[in-house]
Amino acid sequence: MKIFLLILNSLLLISVSGQVNPQPAAMVKIRGGSYIPLYSKDIQKTEVKGFEMDIYPVTNSDFLAFVKSNPEWSKSKAKSIFADSSYLKQWNSDDSFNKKIAKSPVVNISWFAAKKYCECQGKRLPETAEWELAAKASETKADASKDPAFNQWVLNWVTKPSLSTLPSVGTTYKNFFGVYDLHGLVWEWTYDFNSALTTGESRGNTSLDNTLFCGGGSFASKDINNYASFMRFAMRSSVKAKYCVANLGFRCVK
């Protein structure tokens, strides 16, 4: 068994080192913990194992390197079932964009494209629970979800329209774990964004509809003071995987 694992391990290493990206984006460790989903039937915590997260969101120039080695994901070639017509709208062509946005987070990117990008780095998109766990850290605390000042700061950002030219990555704040820009720059895709179910579905399961309607919904939620978390939930439940949105980017984990 051990030998088998060793062989497997070395195979994995080979396949990872064989990836095209010469400089994998720097990552930091996020220690495991628990996350309480916004809508859960009882006080059900989701246990999240430790993982590594990209320090910065993926930038336009990062994504250009990916497109160069995977031309089927270029602006003109991406299949419409995987990316809508806004795909990489901020780029001038398949391989160029205004230099000013080189270090800005890549946006107008579909879930399919984001997922493929992470796969090609030997990484993956974060689960919503992982993303939320990392994102509840302020500059000084691993869990600032009960910190009114932090929540207010996040809320101030989400209620402000995005700038037409997005700032570079690393310009907002560095959190307790060493991750930048989890709030304050762009929304980010999660692997299981499509688990945010809204009404009219899952009729076989009564746990759902009654917890999701307006008033009832907010009281059933576990985090009623954290308005920003409602906005993220709403964002996730309103998008489809091929949507390309002007303030929705991503980062990878492993």
Next chain:
Amino acid sequence: MCKIKKPVMKISIVLIISCAAIVMSCTKNAETKVKSCCSKEKHTEALKELSGESVYNLSSTWTTQKAENLKLNHFRDKIMITAMIFTHCESACPRIVADMQHIESALTENERQQVSFLLISMDPQRDSPSRLTEFAEDHKLNANWTLICSTQDATMEIANVLGVKVKKLENGGFDHSNIIHVFDQQGVIVNQQIGFAVEQEETLTAIRKLIK
């Protein structure tokens, strides 16, 4: 004595169960080799003339109830009536299947020859070819029905292509959208019937438009 024996027993049981789970789960059956995502996929070439909207642009490998591996473009040239289900599902999925059977029985013999039925598992961990076979038998599905399962990633991808929301629950089940999709002969979704026991006229009209 008991103290020593018990943990050993436990471990071996756990091992047996986990081994069984590995053998049984669909993930193992479908393509398990490490994805070389950066290498160009051969089939992209073959599907050149395929519409960008076609579901058959997905390159994932699936395993059928007969334990045969296939890619989704296997179903090309047929009109496909499709839904995502899981075999442990007690209430919603049997109703979706019943609705699909209603559609089947509303079609004429001639129409049925151009139509196939496809059930896609959303539960790669627990569904396996044998589970799918059992499900097919329980629901008296004929030879014109195919049941498939694949890896977690492929499952997530197709759910997102179809716009099916899937939320895994603590008990192993899922909250999910109930949608019956109609694919044309090129794999483009032409109709989605959302919910149960709704008027099927629209779905039937969509199918009949595609009949040659």
